[in-house]
Amino acid sequence: MKIGILGGGQVGQALWDTIHMEKENILNILGEPLEIKKVLVRDLSKKRDIPKDFLTNNPDEIIYDKEISLIVEVMGGEEPAHTYIKRALEEKKFVVTANKEVIALHGDELHKIARKKGVDIAFEASVGGGIPLIKTIKEAMAVDKVKEIWAIVNGTTNYILTKMEEELRDFEEVLREAQKLGYAEPDPSKDILGLDTKFKLAILSSFAYHTTIKPEEIYTEGIEKISLRDIQYAKELGYKIKLLAISKFYNGEIEVRVHPTMIPLSSPLSSVNGVYNAILLRAEKRGDVLLYGEGAGPYPTAMALLSDILEATHTILYSVPRYYSFAYLYPSKIKPSDEIYTRYYIRLWVKDQPGVLAQIAKILGENHISISSVIQKETSEKEGKAELVILTHKTYEKSMSKAIEEIKLLPILEEWGSLIRIEV
Amino acid sequence: MKIGILGGGQVGQALWDTIHMEKENILNILGEPLEIKKVLVRDLSKKRDIPKDFLTNNPDEIIYDKEISLIVEVMGGEEPAHTYIKRALEEKKFVVTANKEVIALHGDELHKIARKKGVDIAFEASVGGGIPLIKTIKEAMAVDKVKEIWAIVNGTTNYILTKMEEELRDFEEVLREAQKLGYAEPDPSKDILGLDTKFKLAILSSFAYHTTIKPEEIYTEGIEKISLRDIQYAKELGYKIKLLAISKFYNGEIEVRVHPTMIPLSSPLSSVNGVYNAILLRAEKRGDVLLYGEGAGPYPTAMALLSDILEATHTILYSVPRYYSFAYLYPSKIKPSDEIYTRYYIRLWVKDQPGVLAQIAKILGENHISISSVIQKETSEKEGKAELVILTHKTYEKSMSKAIEEIKLLPILEEWGSLIRIEV
Numbered sequence: 044m045k046i047g048i049l050g051g052g053q054v055g056q057a058l059w060d061t062i063h064m065e066k067e068n069i070l071n072i073l074g075e076p077l078e079i080k081k082v083l084v085r086d087l088s089k090k091r092d093i094p095k096d097f098l099t100n101n102p103d104e105i106i107y108d109k110e111i112s113l114i115v116e117v118m119g120g121e122e123p124a125h126t127y128i129k130r131a132l133e134e135k136k137f138v139v140t141a142n143k144e145v146i147a148l149h150g151d152e153l154h155k156i157a158r159k160k161g162v163d164i165a166f167e168a169s170v171g172g173g174i175p176l177i178k179t180i181k182e183a184m185a186v187d188k189v190k191e192i193w194a195i196v197n198g199t200t201n202y203i204l205t206k207m208e209e210e211l212r213d214f215e216e217v218l219r220e221a222q223k224l225g226y227a228e229p230d231p232s233k234d235i236l237g238l239d240t241k242f243k244l245a246i247l248s249s250f251a252y253h254t255t256i257k258p259e260e261i262y263t264e265g266i267e268k269i270s271l272r273d274i275q276y277a278k279e280l281g282y283k284i285k286l287l288a289i290s291k292f293y294n295g296e297i298e299v300r301v302h303p304t305m306i307p308l309s310s311p312l313s314s315v316n317g318v319y320n321a322i323l324l325r326a327e328k329r330g331d332v333l334l335y336g337e338g339a340g341p342y343p344t345a346m347a348l349l350s351d352i353l354e355a356t357h358t359i360l361y362s363v364p365r366y367y368s369f370a371y372l373y374p375s376k377i378k379p380s381d382e383i384y385t386r387y388y389i390r391l392w393v394k395d396q397p398g399v400l401a402q403i404a405k406i407l408g409e410n411h412i413s414i415s416s417v418i419q420k421e422t423s424e425k426e427g428k429a430e431l432v433i434l435t436h437k438t439y440e441k442s443m444s445k446a447i448e449e450i451k452l453l454p455i456l457e458e459w460g461s462l463i464r465i466e467v
Numbered sequence: 468m469k470i471g472i473l474g475g476g477q478v479g480q481a482l483w484d485t486i487h488m489e490k491e492n493i494l495n496i497l498g499e500p501l502e503i504k505k506v507l508v509r510d511l512s513k514k515r516d517i518p519k520d521f522l523t524n525n526p527d528e529i530i531y532d533k534e535i536s537l538i539v540e541v542m543g544g545e546e547p548a549h550t551y552i553k554r555a556l557e558e559k560k561f562v563v564t565a566n567k568e569v570i571a572l573h574g575d576e577l578h579k580i581a582r583k584k585g586v587d588i589a590f591e592a593s594v595g596g597g598i599p600l601i602k603t604i605k606e607a608m609a610v611d612k613v614k615e616i617w618a619i620v621n622g623t624t625n626y627i628l629t630k631m632e633e634e635l636r637d638f639e640e641v642l643r644e645a646q647k648l649g650y651a652e653p654d655p656s657k658d659i660l661g662l663d664t665k666f667k668l669a670i671l672s673s674f675a676y677h678t679t680i681k682p683e684e685i686y687t688e689g690i691e692k693i694s695l696r697d698i699q700y701a702k703e704l705g706y707k708i709k710l711l712a713i714s715k716f717y718n719g720e721i722e723v724r725v726h727p728t729m730i731p732l733s734s735p736l737s738s739v740n741g742v743y744n745a746i747l748l749r750a751e752k753r754g755d756v757l758l759y760g761e762g763a764g765p766y767p768t769a770m771a772l773l774s775d776i777l778e779a780t781h782t783i784l785y786s787v788p789r790y791y792s793f794a795y796l797y798p799s800k801i802k803p804s805d806e807i808y809t810r811y812y813i814r815l816w817v818k819d820q821p822g823v824l825a826q827i828a829k830i831l832g833e834n835h836i837s838i839s840s841v842i843q844k845e846t847s848e849k850e851g852k853a854e855l856v857i858l859t860h861k862t863y864e865k866s867m868s869k870a871i872e873e874i875k876l877l878p879i880l881e882e883w884g885s886l887i888r889i890e891v
Contacts, residue, residue, distance in 0.1 A: 061610070061752065065610045068609070068610050069610060072609055072610070173750075173752070173753035173754060173756065174756055175603055175606075175607040175756075178602075178603075178606070178607060179599055179602075179603075182599075182602070182774065182778075183599040183602060183770075183774050185492070185496055185774075185777065186485070186489045186492050186493060186496070186770070186773055186774075186777070187770050308738075309738070309740070310738075311735075311738050311739070311743075311759055313738065314732075314733070314734075314735050314737065314738045315735070316733070319735075319755075321757075326597075326770075328485065328597070328766040328767065328769070328770050329597035329598075329760065329761065329766070329767045329770045330597060330760060330761040330764070330766075330767055331743075331759075331760055331761065332597065332598055332599070332758070332759070332760040332761075333745075333757070333758070333759035333760060334756070334757070334758055334759075335735055335755075335756070335757035335758075335759070336753065336754060336755055336756040336757060337753065337754040337755065337756075340754070342752040342753070342754075343752065343753050343754055345752070346607075346610070346611055346750075346752050346753045349610055350606065350607050350609075350610075353609065353610070354606075357787070361785070361787050363781070363785050363787050
């Protein structure tokens, strides 16, 4: 059984190491040895732990090699990975990938090619590192119905929010530290702005609901506007702020969104700290199932790849039909984002004078938004200004947007603070 | 594809319902229909939702039916379930069971028979209800090494501990309420004393470490001695008390134990509340993976059974070799319980007089136990007595046992309170 690897970076190296270290174990599982024939790298002269004979800088040497029946893609990025995967599938090769961008943006197309060619594309490693998320959705949930997904799938933002909360430090400061420690990229925008989370939610939701969710259909907010004040108020109120990937499937409509969210300490997601990832699946019959673990890192990722490789190899060796892949089957109907129905936390600076709260409460009331609690603290921080925090009961996004527009026109408003959705 | 079910109780009924409701889905997955031919019940005249034609009170009608290639056992209890399963395997039938007692006590024997006969026995439903624990250990961990298991696998005790903590109520009172609500059995001893947890840990550990762990080899303490005072002190100190199933595999030795444990709020297991179950697997390459969900209930259990049924049916239909089952392969070496190395919480009532703390500290010191903190509160509750709470650094169980023996002989000891191990 011969395979090729596209990509000789950290993950490719970890996969190489693991396959060699676990040789005997793999032989036991498959009944025959698993051999890596070639690894595609950009720079042949760079020093690495993979012997020179196994390296190539020509993708065609792997994609069009008749002896290779499975290709692992760990290059990352949309192109040329997408093109290589496409060619490999057209050559009737099974593909295993860790590439969230390619799957989120082209999963639909690639699955169709795979089906036509009688092969398969597997991507456990594209979401949640070493946590068997896709496997659980695919197999354990095959005869159940996933109704909701609640997930923390970006280690960088979760690390930043955790540090802000634990050490009461500012966003900018913690971000700089995260960059120094390698938990955030030099250009952290994909993580911070929620794009990485959006890609992953598109993959998970497409799979869970047997449909196609395009990343651009997902309402997305990042954590860049979360201030330490919000974190502190959340803490005081018994909540944590997490960047959540949320999707729900009811009445034929899919609600799908990524944004910072206040969740109560009683939620099992509230104790997911640092770079850890977690996904809560709410299923019709199984109820809530939560999976938690290391969402990144070369070895956890290599393990996820290896799980997929073993399963695909098993399929290749024994010509077993594969029945579990339900993604991208049906069209989806996305719920408009202004129909989101949830609780809200808003924070704003107002003039410190009588009747201010009444004016704001009036606007909320006129928009049928009912207040669940209000905090106004004595403060000397900004002269003549008072900081107001309001928590609402459940209401529609549309009503909330309208109320905020009106509040922003009030002469008593000194400075708009923030809006954070509250979920249980 | 015809199957038989041994047991027509709540789980059997839920499985019947699910297989009928998900008919089309199952057909898609298997490529042919899944048919329940017969259900074994004790009382044929009892009213149920399964048509009379499908019922029998003679197990042989299922076990020896040549048309039936897979038998699901959901009777519960050791006998006659164990005997029926054994006969079914000898008849070369695949077996799927939810029976933790049978697997914990006879898993080794039954696996041997299954291997000899070229069939298999699956038992996802025996631990953790609808959480895919066994599947994750079996497949996702196949080429990784599980080094530690930390689990909450008994809903009854977790419900009681959660209620005691949240509502500051006594053990006895909460237990009675749990019995009324159906969360505890009329005879709750199997749960309360940790026996149910012990069975489940035996199954998980046998599977994770590819060996045979017998329930009687597991050091076990229940929650019957946990008082509200302990819960309160734990809370004050930033801990929760949970009945944990713990096992570790290092240097060829397996440490395996069940007891109430103080865990810090930062542990992801600390937020597992009520009847929920969770298992934390610490693996060599994947790192920590935690699975959480509903640990019981007819429908979650039926879903776990159905996962196993589909997998086994797939194997039967396509004659695929099965490679993943590594349990019961190697002999085990169990670490003696007095070599446990952990932190301890002790609580005791002493005479309220000078020099008392010094006497206790002296005994601890002589046994090489170092104190990490001490709480002694002013109290008028018991005249002339003071309550002392001591937390230690890590030490050996043997040293701790010896120190406690000596403390119990001190004339200044008024009343022994409790000992609870602290784990991170």
